Amino acid sequence: MPTPAFLPVASQGTVKTLTPEELKDIGITMVLGNTYHLYLRPGIDTIEKLGGLHRYMAWDGPVLTDSGGYQIFSLARLCQVTDDGVVFRSHIDGSEHRLTPELVIEFQQKLDADIIMTLDECPAINVSMTKVHEAVERTYRWAERCQKHHQSSDQLLFGIVQGGVFPELRQHSAKAITSLDFTGYAIGGLSLGEPKELTWSMVDETTPFLPTDRPRYLMGIGSPEDIIEGVSRGIDLFDSALPTRVARNGALFTMQGRQNIRKAIYRTKERPIDVDCDCYTCRTFTAAYLHHLFKCEELLAYRLATIHNLRFITRLMQKIEKAIQQGTFTTFKNDFLSQYQVTDEEVRLAQKEKWLSLPRHHNAVS
């Protein structure tokens, strides 16, 4: 069973604001690139000519590239999905492009990533069961084509399970995708706005169908509390833009939960943002100084905050690993979650209300 790992997002060939050296110091082992973004800019061939993504971004650790399936969802206005593939308009200049399962495999080969993903269709969370069903079927057919087209033996190809918030579709997709022989299996299409309980129940619908001897990758999950939940459900790999994005917006992870460094109470706080943390930021600067940098929109603020949040996550992963080895994971989980006070009840209910108010044809929540 592999050690649980978190991959920071480096869509454009960079974990925003950090150098590879800093990532190493923080303890990051693998990063996530994005085929869609790198295809549009600078272009897959450009990166290939320059020696592949590792050399291009000066990162000698492993790289996992996402296929661009998520962008079909997040840039839906610019995309049109057919059985053949996706026709989309560039969000940069409006030019038209086409992505197919085969092209996506070729692109990722040219990028020379270590782990690559099949092209999947990731529908928005509030679409009808019929549409999600279509997406599940298409994702399966695309997975088949990706696998057929995948020749390189030194690149690991992962398949992706879809199914929205519908238990039967999750199961169906999991069975279908695992009928194909992939090195690892990902659970996609979650954490798109649905309530947490639903996210986890969908994970629980899926995992029983995944082979126990292959890594399981929960895509797009990356808050501290969610990583712990995921690990407790047998997930090995996580990625998310959350730790880094949230950092740039002033939200910092601490053992007592997420804290907004721009809050007035930090103006004069002489201690580091998280006294338990060993990151460069916490070793060197007071919360008051960080607060000031954020207020002034100084560029250093974003770097220091990103360093801290990523270090918080890598330390969390280390603690998780240790707890698993010692057989004390459940205790660790309970201790962590009780200390790391997640969103309060009021906020949770507001989120649920928001979710219930979303337009949909079939409501998966009873």
Place this chain on the structure above:
RNA sequence: GGAGGGGUGCCGGAGUGGACAAUCGGAGCAGACUGUAAAUCUGCCGCCUGAAGGCUACGUAGGUUCGAAUCCUACCCCCUCCA
């Protein structure tokens, strides 16, 4: 001494008889962010209140009017120009 311009909420700055507690910025305060079109977005922001509602407000003091930040009179202060 004369001529002209101006004084609006924490700041800048609209408004120039009713739809104004007052556009819009900024600052301030709080919240969100999960396979990154994000150094982004949202809310609050005179006082009292959870809200309904009420109260006090546009330099000061009077006045005109059903009604004034907006019109009139006087005064105070600031800026520019001429002596």
